[in-house]
Amino acid sequence: MSEPLPGVPAAPPHPPPREAAAVVLFQRTPHGVQVFWLEREAKLRFAGGFYAFPGGRVDASDAQVPVAGLPGPGAKWVVTAARELFEETGVLKARGAERLAPLELDELRRAVLDETLGFGALLQQRGLTLHAEDFVPAGRWITPPFVPGGFDARFFLVESVPSHAAQVWKGELTSGQWIAPRDALARWEEGSALLHPPNLHAVQVMSRFEDVPGAAHAMRTAPFCTGFVSERIEFQRGITLFPLLTPTLPPATHTNAYVLGTGECVVVDPGSPDDAEVDRLVRFLRALEPEGLKAKAIVLSHHHGDHVGGARRLVDALGLPVWAHERTADRSPVPVARTLHDGEVLTLDGPMPMRWRVLHTPGHARGHVTLVDERSRAAVVGDMVAGFGTIVIDPPEGEMAEYLRQLARLEALPVRTIYPSHGPVIPDGPGKLQEYAAHRAWREAKVLEAIAAFGKPVEVGEVVPRAYDDVAAFVWPIAERNTEAIVDKLVSEGRVRREGGLVLLSR
16 A cells, blocks of 8 residues: 555445444353453454454344334344344343253254244244344444444343353354453453453453443443544553544555554554644544543654655644654654664563664665564564555565565564554464465566567556456556566566566576
8 A cells, every 4th residue: 555646536434334233242151251352263254253243234134023012113133233243152142041051052053054944933943032122322433434344233141041151163263261350451461362352341341240221331431432432442451542533645545544542552653644634633533632632743654755754743732742763854744752673672671661673674665664573573564464465565665576585574573463454453463474475486488478478678557457357457567566576576677678668587
């Protein structure tokens, strides 16, 4: 991802969020309450690799299932919650289900998952009833608009059925377990269990559990949440994502600014040139101050407009100094007060002190830096990696060989969770870096094949339709810049040579 290029259409608007329901399943123990959470399979498009509570989208058939005590269209969310709870954990929260034996429950669950038996038919055949009072409303959350494929989800607080053992069958889910909320929060703090805002808020509330009405009320009144959309997105403690609407290359529509720290903070890449967007960030930063979080500087990952567009307004509003690499400083729209160097550490004091190591990672931009948290090995990577799509390497600023060396460097550290400037967060950092390296090698092979197919010197622009025959033609202007970078790499390796403005295979 980078700044938009002429002729490339804007990304289409995301479809509206899909209706969904989720269940905060809990049980009481002599040592306090436990919640049952799930680890989502890393390859899932939405929230892959994150921890979550049982839930999923509303099916059309859910509206046909009755719920005692809840007439009308609102019953469908309870049905969805009950069905998803059963499918994902095997817990059937329906009156009369306690008489079903474990083996029978397994058979029914398999039939529902295989779609050989509808959930409503299951309830009817076994004489079971869903009751509204068993599903206590615990809030509504809408996925922020920068995330494609999001949800409009109703949450419910549900006490587990003692006779039904919760268990996960692998597929879309990797694992599931009962866990004390304080232990879940410890996992979140150390960065080994990423949580989306609704799930983090639920765990925080359950860590203070006294009774169901109080917990449900607290879940329905989340801070930093307007119109059911959370403005505070802290997937792990000390790394807060704040997406800013930004002119950038599709499919991205936003640049992810990051607020790093639990006391002293730095703001990474306030990229939007839209004053209203930057003002949102200013208000957010000021709202954090009563908690002891105070911004001390702005860090620029590199100089591209979709990363620095709001820096001037943020400097003017909060009086913050700007930190950047010297090759970013010489093109920054604002003066750079501190030059960042490869290997230095940014220390941020706070309740959980953080040490962020600066890595100079050129390739996409000559002054590009990546920040790596020394404790969790989370990496704020700028435009080294994107949450969807790939990164444009645009010569002469971009250099493909150097970019690939820096990807390998990040993989070798190794980094864990990757926080990109565009698109969703990537829990499996090494897997994504390997995927990127493999994709670049495959594309390079396609460029070589395309050059060879002509059998004569050819312009790079003529190579693109052959080498990028797997993408739409409107992407070709971007692809031509990447192809130039690939050709530069091949020339440096002696596999391709240039003759004037033409390229051909070396003899």
